[in-house]
Amino acid sequence: MSETPDMSVLNTVYKIIEERSKTQPEGSYVCALLNDPKGINKILEKVGEETTETIIAVKDGDKEEIVYETSDLLFHLLVMLFECGVTPDEISAELARRFK
Numbered sequence: 001m002s003e004t005p006d007m008s009v010l011n012t013v014y015k016i017i018e019e020r021s022k023t024q025p026e027g028s029y030v031c032a033l034l035n036d037p038k039g040i041n042k043i044l045e046k047v048g049e050e051t052t053e054t055i056i057a058v059k060d061g062d063k064e065e066i067v068y069e070t071s072d073l074l075f076h077l078l079v080m081l082f083e084c085g086v087t088p089d090e091i092s093a094e095l096a097r098r099f100k
């Protein structure tokens with residue numbers, strides 16, 4: 001892709017998560033998270049881990065790591081939102097409501 005993707009990439013990733021949940025392909029990391037016997041706690045564990053790794057990257061001032069770990073965090077947040085039945089559009093609407 002020649003252009004830098006905009007925030008709609010989050011919607012696309014969410015749609016892939018939805019699709020994985022429906023089709024349950026073998027080897028899918030999303031399915032491994034969604035089907036984990038710990039349920040939502042597994043996803044929350046990952047959100048916690050990725051939050052910590054993002055904080056460490058920021059403390060280290062390592063821009064490349066900040067981009068990498070924040071992407072991991074956003075991805076796991078999208079899986080969490082999917083599991084809760086919340087869409088990225090609902091988050092966008094809430095953020096837009098706060099514009100001033």
Ligand SMILES: N=c1c2ncn([C@@H]3O[C@H](COP(=O)(O)OP(=O)(O)OP(=O)(O)O)[C@@H](O)[C@H]3O)c2ncn1[C@@H]1O[C@H](COP(=O)(O)O)[C@@H](O)[C@H]1O
Pocket residue numbers: 013016017020027028029030031049071072075
């Ligand atoms: N964006 C991501 C994405 N970001 C990170 N990850 C995975 O998230 C995990 C990050 O966890 P860690 O850094 O803790 O690494 P780990 O050692 O594997 O961790 P453990 O789970 O083993 O504890 C890694 O396994 C990464 O591969 C992702 N896995 C999938 N996606 C998206 O989800 C889509 C569906 O993926 P599959 O379900 O695998 O087909 C893909 O097309 C991507 O768009």
